[in-house]
Amino acid sequence: MKKRKTISNNRNLLRLLYNSYLPKVVNCAIDINLFDVLAQKELSLKEISGKINTVETITEALLDVLVAVDLIKINEGKYSLLQTANDFFLDVSKANIVSTVKNFSGSAGPFDNLKAVLREGPPVFNDRMWTNANSIASMEHQQYGGAIQNVLAFIRTIPEFKACKKMCDFAGSVGYFSFEFIQENPQIESHVYDLSEVCDLAKEMKKDEEYYNRITYHDFDMASNRSFGSGYDLFFGSHFLYKFNAERTLVEFFKQVNQAMNSGGLFVSNHITSNPDGENDVTLSIVELMTRCIGYPTHQLAEIDLKTALKKAGFGEFRTKYLADEAPYPTLLLSAVKIMEI
Template sequence: MNFPELTVDFKDTCNMLFIAHMPQILGTAVDLRLFDALAAEPMGTEHLARELGTDSDMTLSLLEILREGGYLAERAGDYSLNPVAREFFVSSSPAFQGRVLTAMANMSGLLGNAREIMTQGGPAHDDKLWANEEMMETMLQGGRGGKIQSAAAFIASLPEFSSMRRMCDIAGSFGYFSMGILDRHPEMSAVVCDLPEVAEAAGSYIEKAGYEGRLEARGVDLASGGDFGEGYDLVFVSNYLYEWSLDHRLVDFLKRVRSALTPGGVFVSRHMTLDVRGEDLKSQLIMEYMTRLGGYPTHAISEARLTEALTEAGFCDFTVRKPEDGSYDNTLDIAARVAP
């Protein structure tokens, strides 16, 4: 048998293939309520295995993966939570991301069928995929993990923010971004526009969250040119314009937004971009691949495309926050103004 003379090492790739299983491992730990158990007190392997009803040797292996991954600390045989695990994987935490782990695992299922989809085609994209309560809950949970805080901080940093009184959140589900913005401005009210079935479901969320009277949900079919109102000081849109960015619809939409704003009003776009580097670019390219496997054309907009379309629509005086400047999940934030 003739063995090849190797010119490079397979080690890094081999490690990557194992690390790719981390989302499932984290999901298993969440499903077992391992992080919940350790939130109360540090535990040794035997104690924790009894609490979880699991095999102690397998439990030890799982604990060691989580320790090496930076989610647990170990001292004298007792394991405790590190800040990331306490913040995002304990079910009672306001920033719990359990639903997000499940959603990511479901998305990765596309990769298992990638060859078939690429050669034979896959199911058509469902434009109402996000218009159900389960996905709305998932988006809220994901937003509370940093996206809402990031967007609200960017908008609050704009010089016009203190004088704003009325905003419109376009394609905003039940208004979770609006809620984060309203928290920073007690004199502001908001209208969130989304599909009629989403708006109908949003009412109970808004009331439960304590924003009734300040946040109104309005059913609007944006794709068919539905009216989202006028007289706004701020119009905000997040993760909606990807498909429209590929053709004339982006400029057409932005012209409608400009008409809805008061003189001196501000439009804020929050969308993912491929204008990133390193590990962020790897993550975004994988997101783009899974997006296309799922039947949707793109999940990224470049700064050049947005600023070009905004200028054509009559906006001026841009404020840009690039992903590396503190935004979240490879998001490009752009604020554009209507001339006073």
């Protein structure tokens, strides 16, 4: 067995990169007169969107970013300016730095069309955006900057993991988590389910890696498929449950997972979550705005929503680990055991 090379955590670097989008976001807020509108009085989300003629869901995400960086505050559903925004982002202020902000806002990034998205709404989400080799490789490299290490540290603490033999790596891309899980528990055979384009690339990209013969790739699309095998001791999912929760289909999906698992089987989840204290996190709010701008409903899954859905689908015996300092954005690692048939 090859010894793993130690890789440092990329959380601080990712936070730096996400924060680099802030001038673009602030400049857009200036451009649509958001600060000027709020200079007049406290307003609700609906009132703000009506006055500046924007889409509420995208406006809400934009406001969350501005709250997180202390330019705007929210109190009982009403938004208002904080002193910094009042002093520096209003045309009437002698100290306004609007032109300076514009000088920091040039990019070819995800917020170049933010103003248009605010006015017209987001495009239809492209669910094939991660199906090319460059995107897959980029995603995998980012996972090795801390996410995989965090999941491995968590799963080592779960006694049931060592007894697992058959695993479903759902929406598992090229199987980078599967390869690492097999190193931890060599008796595991993993079944990776993802879009056909991803599976074809995985077979080419991973064919020379150790443990490739212990992984089977299955073409799968939730739009047309409903079965993802059976007899699993371990079901793992990372960053794919958000849309199910937003569309109120999470319980239905977990019931399918229950039917695919052996009694006593282990479910493990790795997802971005909301801050438990309710405060806005800068990086988290930027990620959420980016997500809504590309037409995806959300990139957060609250712990209470995840546990409630799992309980309704026959799971219990929860273990959780909340990652704050160890990840670039609030992350929840959760395991659950199948305790009843559905």
